[in-house]
Amino acid sequence: MSYELIAILMFSTMMVLLITGQRVYGAIGFVAVIFSLLLWGTGGSEMAFSASIKLMKWYPLLTLPMFIFMGYMLSESGIADDLYKMFHVMMGPVNGGLAIGTILLMVIISAMNGLSVAGMAIGASIALPELLRRGYNKVMVTGVIQAGSSLGILVPPSVVLVLYGMIARQPVGQLWLAGALPGLLMAALFILYIAVRCWITPEYGPALEREAREKLTAQDRLRFAVAGIIPLLIFAAMMGLFVTGKTSLVESSAVGALGAMLAALVRGRLTFKVLHETTQKTLGISCMFMWIILAALAFGAVFDGLGAVKAIEAFFVDRLELSPWEILILMQLSYLIMGMFLDDTAMLVIVAPLYIPLVRALGFDLVWYGVLYTITCQIAYMTPPFGYNLFLMRAMAPPQVSLMDIYRSVVPFVAVMILALVIVTIFPQIALWLPQLVYSR
Incomplete structure (x- = not known):
């Protein structure tokens, strides 16, 4: 499969998933992992792990x-x-x-x-x-x-x-x-x-x-x-x-x-209620952004590999x-x-x-x-x-x-x-x- 065709399929698949109402990080991360396998074969299976390590090391x-x-x-x-x-x-x-x-x-x-x-x-x-x-x-x-x-x-x-x-x-x-x-x-x-x-x-x-x-x-x-x-x-x-x-x-x-x-x-x-509400909302928003960053890193790596x-x-x-x-x-x-x-x-x-x-x-x-x-x-x-x-x-x-x-x-x-x-x-x-x-x- 040519690199150009992989790039077109990546964007079209991602847009279809977003239109169907999937979560942003889920759609983008899924596309990144699947197409990394098409680009690098079995070596692409480490894409998500590599992106997560890069994320965790970002102080x-x-x-x-x-x-x-x-x-x-x-x-x-x-x-x-x-x-x-x-x-x-x-x-x-x-x-x-x-x-x-x-x-x-x-x-x-x-x-x-x-x-x-x-x-x-x-x-x-x-x-x-x-x-x-x-x-x-x-x-x-x-x-x-x-x-x-x-x-x-x-x-x-x-x-x-x-x-x-x-x-x-x-x-x-x-x-x-x-x-x-x-x-x-x-x-x-x-x-x-x-x-x-x-x-x-x-x-x-x-x-x-x-x-x-x-x-x-x-x-x-x-x-x-x-x-x-x-x-x-x-x-x-x-x-x-x-x-x-x-x-x-x-x-x-x-x-x-x-x-x-x-x-x-x-x-x-x-109060306990204020602390609980604050902590809960902080955890939810922070986790959402971390998943988005993780998906973006994986997606970007695949696209860089395509040239x-x-x-x-x-x-x-x-x-x-x-x-x-x-x-x-x-x-x-x-x-x-x-x-x-x-x-x-x-x-x-x-x-x-x-x-x-x-x-x-x-x-x-x-x-x-x-x-x-x-x-x-x-x-x-x-x-x-x-x-x-x-x-x-x-x-x-x-x-x-x-x-x-x-x-x-x-x-x-x-x-x-x-x-x-x-x-x-x-x-x-x-x-x-x-x-x-x-x-x-």
Whole structure:
């Protein structure tokens, strides 16, 4: 059997399995093991074992359960609620202030969890009912929560960038630092849009009523500020130790997990139920990502053995005569199209064996490309018909928010995300400046 036929059969078999509803890691791992036998004969039987040993030896993977544990501990113990109350008090007097505060909340939740689903759950359960009760436009605030929660896969400690780092064999610390400034840039653009929209149409985001503001005493404001600042202190200690070189990435993740537990203990919320729920969710998410990485490593090894990357590079560069930038744009467009039907991990595992070596061959920085990939995933999360965040919001939103409202709500925020993608593409130093600064010491 020719290598070209094996490659075609690999992709077609994998797509059939995914369409039939099989789990991503199961479909990809199955295809990798079966086709490794076709490529290497009986020697291919060791493929899964070799990939698992490589996974277990990857020391930065220890950060994954630590950061997930930290995020869920802060969420399950109600400390994230305190954070929203602080922003509620600070931003309430401004038109659109609660929506702006929600974006700030999402940035901080993202910096504590690394998953978009955590921000979506907190935003839909805490922020959305309050925003609707205050008379905010339901279409705008639905978009605010979806866009804000998508920052979880870009702002460090992004779990998606951990997965990318493992597959692309790039340092996770550099990837996280590379995602920091683009994530803040995108959050600032969201805030700018909300501020301008509510300035033009004040009824979209009415300010907190004077009576409600006057009911809050100085003691109440201080209490909310103290409660809300705890998560900020945890994040500052964790990232500060890492950036200054006092701790490694894994040690910083342990500081964050321990800090979240101590915060819950000090607040009197470290109950057995909270600990059980947090541990259970952490184990489930961590195991899922480890299986995905394991399947991706096996799949990538088979594809490397086929030499398919060189064939695709020759097709684009020699036969079609496309420039490196034109090829890069085509790759990003393909992610957007796939994102309408697949989640971020499925997209990465399916095309990583092709795109990552091709990006390296074209002379682009793989850390910078990881940020571009992640931003494109954020956009794909919010594009109909099957955007991941659209269905999460539909499941969590109250009855007065229809599916059509959810689809309409994402349009301006997707436009803002595309603008951010273009800016980071044109100016790579936005992503590369911080990791170069820290790692040049």
